[in-house]
Amino acid sequence: MKTTPIPAHSEADQVPQIVVLDDEEEILASMKFLLRSHGMGPITTLSDGRELLPLLDRTPTAVLLMDLRMPGISGLELLQQVQTTHPAIPVVIVTAVQEVDTAVECMKKGAADYLLKPVNVGNLIATVRKALELYELRQHASALKDYLLGGQLKSPEAFDQIVTRSHKMQSIFKYMESSARTGEPMLIIGETGTGKELLAQAFHLLRKKTGPLVPVNVAGLDDHMFADTLFGHVKGAFTGAMNAREGLVAKAARGTLFLDEIGDLSESSQIKLLRLLQEKKYEPIGSDISRNADVTIVAATNRDLKQRIREGKFRSDLYFRLATHAVTIPPLRERKEDIPLLLAKFIQDAAQAIGVSQTPVITRQLIQLLECHDFPGNIRELRALSMDAMAHYKSGPLGMETFRKALTPNRSGGTLATRNDSSESGCPAAPLSWPEGHNPPTLKEAEEYLIAHAIDKSQGNQGIAAMMLGLSRQALNQRLARKTNKPVRS
DSSP, X not given: OOOXXXXXXXXXXXXXXXXXXXXOHHHHHHHHHHHHHTTOOOEEEESOGGGHHHHHHHSOEEEEEEOSOOTTXXXXXXXXXXXXXXXXXXXXXXESOOOHHHHHHHHHTTOSEEEESSOOHHHHHHHHHHHHHHHHHHHHHHHHHHHHTTTSOSOGGGGTTOOOOOHHHHHHHHHHHHHTTTOOOEEEEOOTTSOHHHHHHHHHHHHTOSSOEEEEEOTTOOHHHHHHHHHEEOTTSSTTOOSOEEOHHHHTTXXXXXXXXXGGOOHHHHHHHHHHHHHSEEOOBTOOOOEEOOEEEXXXXXXXXXXXXXXXXXXXXXXXXXXXXXXXXXXXXXOGGGHHHXXXXXXXXXXXXXXXXSOOOOOHHHHHHHHTOOOTTHHHHHHHHHHHHHHTOXXXXXXXXXXXXXXXXOOTTOOOBOSTTOOTTSOOOXXXXXXXXXXXXXXXXXXXXXXXXXXXXXXXXXXXXXXXHTOOHHHHHHHHHHHHHSOOOO
């Protein structure tokens, strides 16, 4: 494959780069040194603004730092061209021009920030990090938009309320769009907090019926309450029935009836629901006249219905009738690529709710921390954490302390675990074991294993690894130092 050579000064391949544009070689060298010393890169430096657009065309770029006064082309003109051709790239102006009007004009033309020379090192690093976060969020949003509007779905608007870039979720969307044409029931299976009701709403929109979506949680309803809620009653049907009451099946006519927590339905109520599904008919309590049910049934549960069938708590004929079409929503721990998108949405929602004018920056370290958590409460848990974090927010990047406290692992009953036979999330599934007749691992070996596992799961972030192990950062560093400095055995 033919490749395009990268200019001198460049370290970039196809990894998104940081580009520094200035006509003074000393400034280019110092900026490159500062950014590299703070772990940022790859970095490409340019001294001629006319070379910028061709470079951006052929090489992914995460952040552009540029001067305003350069020979050959105006900085303002170049800024406008970059915003037109590469709007996803945050542009930071670094200049000696101390004019308010110029700064305002740059911001109007799309600059992410405006720094004055000589630049304070702390401000420069903080600004570049903020720009990198902005670029990453824009990439996530662009990927989601490209998928939903890329022609892969005929009705992407049905899924507008679901924030995801997961391939698993995209497969579910395609399946639901196809199955919505049949008019048969849909069974949605998923853990608590995975968004079952949102998928039910999407399925209802895909059906394109004129009637409403009517939700009802059937958990805890006894047989009489279930029948009265769904089918209604006629006047005088029972003591206290002073007037006739229309049930939810009638209210959902030509629409969708969403039955949540279907796995907890009593056996007698299961029989009534099965008849509704099979015959498309029902009778209000106290009436002998059958009525037609022009309604699509969507059911949801967080239970294992096949296990409930084996236990004699759920009818197999009802299960197979409900599961004509069925989807299982993956838990958040199996689609961690959604965490940055969801966190950004929840933080923005919380900022608007409490009246914060500017949404705080979300750091990569915070994303890493959240990706190490298994989220038993799934999306609902992440939303609650985000709302609580914003309630404590004051200024600057979004703090990690609130998240750290909430995500500190519960160590009661914990076991050592290996990376073998792990789940798709990368979370260990099998306990650490040893051959029969051999001694268990020593405390030293167990400690080394746990430290290695925490470092691996935290992707090398020692602060997060220390939190997972219940240690301070200093204590973990001491253990790592002892391990590194121990004498080599011959």
